[in-house]
Amino acid sequence: MSDAEPANGFVSLVSAGPGDPELLTLKAVSRLAQADVILFDDLASGPVLDHANPDAELIAVGKRAGRPSARQEHVNMQLVSQARAGRRVVRLKSGDSGIFGRLEEELIALTEAGIPFEIIPGVTSASAAAAAAGIPLTRRLTARRVQFVTGADVTGHLPEDINWAALADPHVTTVVFMGQRSFPKLAEGLRAHGLPGDTPALFAEAVGHPHQRLLRTTIDELARMMRDITVVQPGLILYGPLVLKGYGNT
Incomplete structure (x- = not known):
């Protein structure tokens, strides 16, 4: 050569x-x-x-x-x-x-x-958000599975081919990436498929950065908050039984 x-x-x-x-x-x-x-x-x-x-x-x-x-x-x-x-x-x-x-x-x-x-490979923001909130992503009896899903398809809207039974499973920790804009519609579908509106939810914004923000709420309250939100910082949403509280000093 x-x-x-x-x-x-x-x-x-x-x-x-x-x-x-x-x-x-x-x-x-x-x-x-x-x-x-x-x-x-x-x-x-x-x-x-x-x-x-x-x-x-x-x-x-x-x-x-x-x-x-x-x-x-x-x-x-x-x-x-x-x-x-x-x-x-x-x-x-x-x-x-x-x-x-x-x-x-x-x-x-x-x-x-x-x-x-x-x-x-690296640390995913889902793991970092759970750690910052002082929660595990799974628990042997309460949260038997963890699932990562996207809240936006290639058009930026909620995907149409959603497995609602999986996403509305109350014994799962679900992490929604890129879902700030579409979460109100997602929450509506979750309730329609049996997931209670008071299911614990966590909104984690700018995870791993100095201006990180964690908000513990419910899927209903988070959906209301997201209806008028202007997305500025990257964020992700966790919901399921383990989001209820954190341990330690978080």
């Missing part, structure tokens, strides 16, 4: 956790320190990027609802082109990239281009 045709670089798909840099894994910190270029989401920036190689090129490719955002096709193209230039590339995503992080599109693009990669 000539000098004009460098060997492919390598892409590390790194999960940044919810925003608190102390929740980064050691492997994530190592890859950030070694990177030649970092493509980062805006939710995976701030203090997390303090661990980046000071000589690394930083490229913002975040996607936020209702705001100008990088198209996924553009992100895929950047990953491939940067790696083909022989660079060590970090794709930095918030939370755990495998949970509603559009990871698969990037894996497909890298695989089709023959680019070697690795996936580095």
Whole structure:
């Protein structure tokens, strides 16, 4: 191979956790320190990027609802082109990239281009929110299952193909990602399928950040609150039997 045709670089798909840099894994910190270029989401920036190689090129490719955002096709193209230039590339995503992080599109693009990669998991915001609220996500007899669901389809609305029996199960801890706008409609469906309106709920906003906010309420009260809300900060909703109270000093 000539000098004009460098060997492919390598892409590390790194999960940044919810925003608190102390929740980064050691492997994530190592890859950030070694990177030649970092493509980062805006939710995976701030203090997390303090661990980046000071000589690394930083490229913002975040996607936020209702705001100008990088198209996924553009992100895929950047990953491939940067790696083909022989660079060590970090794709930095918030939370755990495998949970509603559009990871698969990037894996497909890298695989089709023959680019070697690795996936580095991280702390999901669901786990971080439960920890901040002082609750477990499961309990042997009371909450036998935990489920992660999205409150928005590709159009930003509540998905139409919902498994209502699963979401209205009173013995489950349910975590709703991207559900602030659609929760009133979701709560209506939950009540229609038998889940009581006084089921405990937790709204966790800006988890892992200094301005984190936790609100313990019920699905009915949260639905009322969400009807007129203007979504500014990322948030998620937990509901089920374990949300009733926290332990310790939370």
